[in-house]
Amino acid sequence: MQSLILTTATRLLVALLLVFSIYALLRGHNLPGGGFIGGLIGATGFILYVIATSVSDARSALRVDPTNIAMLGVGIAALSGIMGAFAGDPFLTGQWLFLFAAEGEKGLPLSSVLVFDVGVYLAVFGGILTLVFAMEEEI
Amino acid sequence: MTFLDYAVLLGFALVILGVALASIRLIKGPTLADRIVALDMMTVQLVAFAGLSALQSRNAAFLDVAVVLALVGFLATVCLARYLERRNAINREDRE
Numbered sequence: 001m002q003s004l005i006l007t008t009a010t011r012l013l014v015a016l017l018l019v020f021s022i023y024a025l026l027r028g029h030n031l032p033g034g035g036f037i038g039g040l041i042g043a044t045g046f047i048l049y050v051i052a053t054s055v056s057d058a059r060s061a062l063r064v065d066p067t068n069i070a071m072l073g074v075g076i077a078a079l080s081g082i083m084g085a086f087a088g089d090p091f092l093t094g095q096w097l098f099l100f101a102a103e104g105e106k107g108l109p110l111s112s113v114l115v116f117d118v119g120v121y122l123a124v125f126g127g128i129l130t131l132v133f134a135m136e137e138e139i
Numbered sequence: 140m141t142f143l144d145y146a147v148l149l150g151f152a153l154v155i156l157g158v159a160l161a162s163i164r165l166i167k168g169p170t171l172a173d174r175i176v177a178l179d180m181m182t183v184q185l186v187a188f189a190g191l192s193a194l195q196s197r198n199a200a201f202l203d204v205a206v207v208l209a210l211v212g213f214l215a216t217v218c219l220a221r222y223l224e225r226r227n228a229i230n231r232e233d234r235e
Contacts, residue, residue, distance in 0.1 A: 006217065017210055024203070032200045041207060048214055051221060 003052075010052035017045030025121050026114075035117035039124025047132050055136045066129035073122025080115035092116070143194070150191045157184045175219045182212030 021042035028034025050058045059065075084093035094113045101107035161184065164177040186205045193201035 009213075013210065013213070020206065020210070032203065037207075041210070044211060044214055048217070051214075051217055 007052050010048050014045045014049050017048065018042055021045065021121075021125075025117060028117060029114060035120030036124055038117075039121045040128065042121070042125045043128035043132070046129055050132065050136055055133055059133065062129070066126040066133060068126070070123050070126025070130060073119045073124070073126060075119070076122065077116050077119030080112045080119060083112040083115070147191055147195050151188070151195075154184050154188050154191065171223055175216065175223065178219070179212065179216045182208060182215065186212070 021038045021040075023038075024033040024041055025035055025038030026033075028038065046058055046062065049061060062069075081092040083095050084091060087093070087095055089095070094111055096112075097110045098106055099108040099110060158181055161177045161180045165174055165181070168174040168177060186209045189201045189205035189208060193199060193205070
């Protein structure tokens with residue numbers, strides 16, 4: 001579809017959607033948000049790009065095949081689950097590392113929960129885009 | 140109750156009235172374009188509703204709902220418009 005209004009708006013909105021998807025992913029730790037909704041918002045950005053331009057343009061903008069992104073996401077999520085094995089906990093138990101932790105201060109908390117969320121994000125992002133690209137190419 | 144609470148309540152009433160009127164257009168709408176515009180209007184009103192909810196509950200999480208709804212609502216309207224354009228093109232080919 002050729003539309004000057006749509007292509008101009010898309011340039012702004014795609015960047016906005018992708019930034020907001022990362023924001024939703026990182027904030028999901030303590031507040032509403034998380035990997036799933038973040039991945040959906042990110043995929044929405046690329047769907048908008050597909051509509052404004054074409055599937056081949058969107059594929060070259062993404063650089064990586066969305067199927068590979070989805071599989072990478074599932075792999076990262078599984079790896080974050082295995083992390084618990086080193087502490088002797090069951091599969092998918094959250095592991096915490098408090099960097100620079102002092103007396104009465106938590107320092108910089110790092111967790112395997114965030115790694116799992118990043119995996120979910122990539123799996124949803126890649127899965128939805130695989131679906132949409134396939135549907136668009138069929139038409 | 141402060142003045143803000145009354146204003147938020149009035150806002151809720153007006154938004155609900157707007158959704159009701161838009162749904163009448165959605166049901167009656169003689170053409171598909173009317174229905175799409177009605178759906179878009181309902182999305183915008185839901186964004187306003189989420190903003191009012193954020194004010195009433197003093198919870199900023201509703202503002203994220205508003206942002207996502209506004210962005211996805213735009214996408215929905217674009218997709219429906221594209222469908223409409225494609226359908227018209229197919230009809231034109233059939234007639235020729």
